[in-house]
Amino acid sequence: MRNSVWIFLFLVLLTSCNRSHDEVWEDTTSASRHVTRGLMVLGGKQGDSREVWSREDFLCQQEEDLEFIPLNQESTFAVNDMPAPPPPKDKLPANQNESAKSLERVHFPLDSVKITSDNLEKLKNVVAYMKKNPSTYIFLEGHCDERGPEAYNLALGSRRSNTVKSHLLKEGIKADHVFTVSYGKGQPLAVGHNEDAWEKNRRVEFRVFQK
Amino acid sequence: MKALSLNPLYSKQTEPYRVKLGIQEIPKKQSVAVRFVNRGLDKKLFEELQKTILFDVNNNGVSSVSSKGHSSDYKVNIFFDPTNVKAEFSCVKKGVNKYVEMHLFNHLAPDRQSCHKLVDSITEALFDKKGIAATKILFTRSIGNSTEVFECDYDGENARQVTFHNSYVVTPCYIPNGGKKAESFLYVSYRSGQSKIHRVFLGTGKDKPLFQLSGSQFMPAVSEATGRIAFISDAASNPDLFMQNFSHSFGLQGLPRQIFTIPEKTQASPSFSPDGSKLAFTSDIKGTPQVYILQTIETQKDPSVLTSRHRECSAPAWSPDGTMIAYTAKTEGLRQIWVHHLQTKEDKQLTKGAGNKENPSWASNNLSLVYNTSDYNSSELFLVHLHDSKIVQISKGGGDKRFPSWGT
Numbered sequence: 001m002r003n004s005v006w007i008f009l010f011l012v013l014l015t016s017c018n019r020s021h022d023e024v025w026e027d028t029t030s031a032s033r034h035v036t037r038g039l040m041v042l043g044g045k046q047g048d049s050r051e052v053w054s055r056e057d058f059l060c061q062q063e064e065d066l067e068f069i070p071l072n073q074e075s076t077f078a079v080n081d082m083p084a085p086p087p088p089k090d091k092l093p094a095n096q097n098e099s100a101k102s103l104e105r106v107h108f109p110l111d112s113v114k115i116t117s118d119n120l121e122k123l124k125n126v127v128a129y130m131k132k133n134p135s136t137y138i139f140l141e142g143h144c145d146e147r148g149p150e151a152y153n154l155a156l157g158s159r160r161s162n163t164v165k166s167h168l169l170k171e172g173i174k175a176d177h178v179f180t181v182s183y184g185k186g187q188p189l190a191v192g193h194n195e196d197a198w199e200k201n202r203r204v205e206f207r208v209f210q211k
Numbered sequence: 212m213k214a215l216s217l218n219p220l221y222s223k224q225t226e227p228y229r230v231k232l233g234i235q236e237i238p239k240k241q242s243v244a245v246r247f248v249n250r251g252l253d254k255k256l257f258e259e260l261q262k263t264i265l266f267d268v269n270n271n272g273v274s275s276v277s278s279k280g281h282s283s284d285y286k287v288n289i290f291f292d293p294t295n296v297k298a299e300f301s302c303v304k305k306g307v308n309k310y311v312e313m314h315l316f317n318h319l320a321p322d323r324q325s326c327h328k329l330v331d332s333i334t335e336a337l338f339d340k341k342g343i344a345a346t347k348i349l350f351t352r353s354i355g356n357s358t359e360v361f362e363c364d365y366d367g368e369n370a371r372q373v374t375f376h377n378s379y380v381v382t383p384c385y386i387p388n389g390g391k392k393a394e395s396f397l398y399v400s401y402r403s404g405q406s407k408i409h410r411v412f413l414g415t416g417k418d419k420p421l422f423q424l425s426g427s428q429f430m431p432a433v434s435e436a437t438g439r440i441a442f443i444s445d446a447a448s449n450p451d452l453f454m455q456n457f458s459h460s461f462g463l464q465g466l467p468r469q470i471f472t473i474p475e476k477t478q479a480s481p482s483f484s485p486d487g488s489k490l491a492f493t494s495d496i497k498g499t500p501q502v503y504i505l506q507t508i509e510t511q512k513d514p515s516v517l518t519s520r521h522r523e524c525s526a527p528a529w530s531p532d533g534t535m536i537a538y539t540a541k542t543e544g545l546r547q548i549w550v551h552h553l554q555t556k557e558d559k560q561l562t563k564g565a566g567n568k569e570n571p572s573w574a575s576n577n578l579s580l581v582y583n584t585s586d587y588n589s590s591e592l593f594l595v596h597l598h599d600s601k602i603v604q605i606s607k608g609g610g611d612k613r614f615p616s617w618g619t
Contacts, residue, residue, distance in 0.1 A: 067424055067425060067446060067467075068453065068467040068468065069466050069467070069469065071470065071471070111495075111498075111499075146587060149500060149525040149526060149546065150526075151493070151525060152495075154479065155429065156477050156495075158477075159445075159475070162449060181405045181406060182427060184381075187379075
């Protein structure tokens with residue numbers, strides 16, 4: 001079995017003569033990592049063993065479960081020299097069949113991400129729809145008007161979509177059914193250069209998908 | 212302008228004039244007399260290559276073509292044969308008298324590259340300054356309803372598409388390669404439905420997502436000195452600053468780390484200092500976007516504001532020598548490119564006039580920048596140089612061009 005691993009790695013190296021050094025190394029390390037983990041699973045060893053001293057030790061979140069290290073939290077492992085963990089299960093739905101359902105978009109005041117009272121009713125409809133259709137996934141697209149800086153607006157649009165997402169989650173919608181994306185000022189709804197157009201462009205749009 | 216006698220070996224008449232332009236004393240552009248001789252090259256090709264060389268001499272950040280023929284201290288004679296181009300160049304006062312030759316292929320695209328390398332050799336020999344004529348620029352360009360990443364020569368020629376997502380892409384940046392030509396770059400693609408950072412290998416076109424982090428990601432920046440990538444992610448439900456260890460050869464290491472957040476505030480546009488110890492980035496901590504500096508090493512100090520001169524600043528870009536930060540600031544109602552000198556704390560306005568200008572990116576010579584205009588009817592790429600603020604459009608053809616990134 002171990003010999004077949006080496007033969008496999010050798011074949012990977014042979015077929016990669018035309019690629020850059022970095023590409024070859026990246027493919028080799030990732031391939032060997034996956035093969036090793038597969039062999040460990042076959043042998044019944046799912047991960048590193050460790051001794052537990054209390055119920056809390058047994059129940060605490062392992063570092064492998066973390067997607068990232070939050071601010072002000074030091075890692076208990078020396079992760080800097082370790083290869084990145086294998087990618088978690090892709091959370092984006094594989095089959096994205098966009099629904100014809102149209103949910104009314106919400107708009108924002110200038111330089112603001114606050115959900116106004118006008119928008120609360122619209123969001124109630126979104127929540128109601130998603131609870132009625134539990135297999136629905138929704139993309140929240142954040143947008144800005146043309147007046148802000150391009151790069152900053154990408155992040156501002158993300159804040160708008162996350163504000164709406166937070167509201168939906170508070171209303172009981174599952175987090176893995178809601179996805180945020182921002183287009184900044186790159187996809188305006190209205191092409192004018194006046195208050196009316198700017199107000200229309202500061203928005204979050206809903207794109208509904210059925211699994 | 213006063214000549215400064217910094218070196219007793221030079222007389223006042225011969226000492227290059229140094230001009231304080233509000234940021235630092237940098238050498239004034241030197242006038243160069245250039246003469247061309249065609250010894251059998253195709254006439255049309257000869258004319259195109261002449262234009263290429265003249266553009267390079269005028270835009271290397273240190274020289275300009277003399278309008279007075281051969282009365283300049285610096286002289287360059289360029290001879291075109293059917294299979295090669297030879298430059299004989301001299302400066303009597305500096306005691307330089309050299310030549311350099313490059314092969315010609317009788318095709319415009321590769322022959323332009325030969326001429327770029329020729330001028331870079333001349334720049335380095337005559338002015339002891341790194342040439343930028345053979346460098347490349349990445350940028351995004353709209354094609355119909357989608358955008359893709361393109362790469363062009365620094366003068367805008369030879370633009371070629373390097374991503375093929377048929378989707379929306381933003382903020383490309385080269386991955387530094389130890390001063391050599393970059394082998395790969397990062398960019399943001401919306402192909403999956405969310406914005407994700409991808410790595411592309413220029414030789415093979417291999418393109419794959421870099422992180423498997425949930426949520427949206429934007430605006431990657433790479434520190435070669437410390438082996439780290441900084442980027443913006445909303446994985447924690449807010450657009451925050453993240454960083455992860457990254458090796459050019461081994462890829463990502465460990466877990467991404469959230470390094471700056473303030474609830475309900477927006478962070479954007481990270482840019483590393485050359486030694487990787489600091490990050491400049493945009494945040495609206497106090498209501499409007501401003502540029503802040505954050506230490507990246509373990510001590511969690513609050514970021515300091517770069518400059519309080521403007522009400523709104525964004526898109527910081529740290530110069531390769533670490534002495535300056537270029538940024539965009541709203542100036543009399545329009546976004547202009549400014550440069551802040553970190554030691555003297557001075558700010559200099561580089562661009563003026565109509566139109567918004569954004570997303571500056573430095574050339575490796577620390578004297579030139581590329582940026583894009585961002586108006587509703589046009590978005591083009593321009594070069595600007597520190598010493599004379601003259602702007603030169605380099606982008607060609609249709610489509611909006613944005614987010615330039617200048618490589619080596």
